[in-house]
Amino acid sequence: MLVYVCILLLQHWMSLGSLSLGQITDIEFLFKHLHLLEFAATGNMMFLVLQWYKRGLTLPKNSPLAILAGLANNEFQFYIQPICDNQTHKAVGFETLMRWHRSDGSILAPGSFLDIALSPPVYPSFKETSLAQIVPILMSLMSRNPNYYLAFNTDSTFIHSKEFVIDLISQFDLSDASPNCLVLELPDTATIDDQELVLSNVSLLRNNGFGIALDDFGMEHSNMDRIRDIPADFVKIDRSFIVQMEGNPRSLAIIKALVSMSKELDFQIIAEGIETLAQARLLEEAGVTRVQGYYYGRPQSVDYWLDQLDKGLL
Numbered sequence: 001m002l003v004y005v006c007i008l009l010l011q012h013w014m015s016l017g018s019l020s021l022g023q024i025t026d027i028e029f030l031f032k033h034l035h036l037l038e039f040a041a042t043g044n045m046m047f048l049v050l051q052w053y054k055r056g057l058t059l060p061k062n063s064p065l066a067i068l069a070g071l072a073n074n075e076f077q078f079y080i081q082p083i084c085d086n087q088t089h090k091a092v093g094f095e096t097l098m099r100w101h102r103s104d105g106s107i108l109a110p111g112s113f114l115d116i117a118l119s120p121p122v123y124p125s126f127k128e129t130s131l132a133q134i135v136p137i138l139m140s141l142m143s144r145n146p147n148y149y150l151a152f153n154t155d156s157t158f159i160h161s162k163e164f165v166i167d168l169i170s171q172f173d174l175s176d177a178s179p180n181c182l183v184l185e186l187p188d189t190a191t192i193d194d195q196e197l198v199l200s201n202v203s204l205l206r207n208n209g210f211g212i213a214l215d216d217f218g219m220e221h222s223n224m225d226r227i228r229d230i231p232a233d234f235v236k237i238d239r240s241f242i243v244q245m246e247g248n249p250r251s252l253a254i255i256k257a258l259v260s261m262s263k264e265l266d267f268q269i270i271a272e273g274i275e276t277l278a279q280a281r282l283l284e285e286a287g288v289t290r291v292q293g294y295y296y297g298r299p300q301s302v303d304y305w306l307d308q309l310d311k312g313l314l
């Protein structure tokens with residue numbers, strides 16, 4: 001029985017990315033997996049493989065095991081997207097955005113795998129792979145212009161972990177890269193469970209020279225209370241706000257109010273998701289000086305943007 005339950009849970013985890021003991025008390029679910037009981041009784045591996053084959057059981061593209069295999073195979077690579085000065089259109093920094101180059105040739109964006117990549121069985125490998133890419137990218141950008149900075153999306157686990165924060169600080173201590181050139185973005189999805197711990201990690205990072213950005217401002221959880229509670233160097237206005245701006249004067253009024261608040265509270269505003277010249281003009285009128293979006297440049301490989309920089313095209 002124990003073998004049966006273990007295999008049942010293992011198969012469930014492989015295919016759905018979660019382990020739920022509740023499932024094994026669901027009669028319909030148990031009935032569908034009777035072949036596992038037979039395997040548990042006979043121990044015949046061949047039988048089990050044949051049953052899986054017959055049932056067309058393949059690993060879903062974004063299962064924990066598929067992601068772990070992809071990580072081991074160096075299939076996860078940071079792309080970068082320029083963050084530009086609204087007047088000169090020149091890059092002032094870049095945001096790292098992960099892409100998964102799968103062996104079948106497809107390229108997946110975080111929306112397709114991030115939930116599983118941030119789940120406990122995969123998180124340590126995913127984080128290690130991500131963090132290991134930061135300093136090398138930063139060094140190659142700084143060799144072009146020492147004033148560039150790199151923005152990196154953190155997550156709930158990271159911002160609650162003193163250990164991760166100290167690891168990042170020592171990674172920079174051991175390299176020639178300056179912490180002043182790294183900005184940690186706190187996305188809307190990075191829920192804060194322990195405000196005191198997060199604030200002490202944010203202070204530790206800022207005292208060591210790193211920048212902090214509140215990402216996705218205007219989305220569900222990223223509202224005024226975040227600006228009030230977290231001392232940040234940047235606030236990034238979410239694309240949903242920018243999309244509405246042209247048809248809705250209230251959105252524009254909020255952006256203008258945010259610009260005057262930014263002067264009082266000493267942070268910089270970055271507008272995200274700009275796709276048109278009209279949006280760029282409205283933001284310029286509103287006083288937003290830093291912008292990011294397809295209009296200025298899409299997320300592309302680091303080599304692509306280094307080449308553009310070397311050709312003087314950015």
Ligand code: G
Nearest residue numbers: 097153187216273274275292293294295299
């Ligand atoms: O949550 P965060 O701001 O980190 O999300 C950035 C995401 O937005 C990336 O997946 C990036 O590919 C996407 N993105 C960046 N610029 C644009 C844009 O101009 N339009 C749209 N639709 N998406 C964008």
Ligand code: MN
Nearest residue numbers: 095153185215
């Ligand atoms: Mn971001």
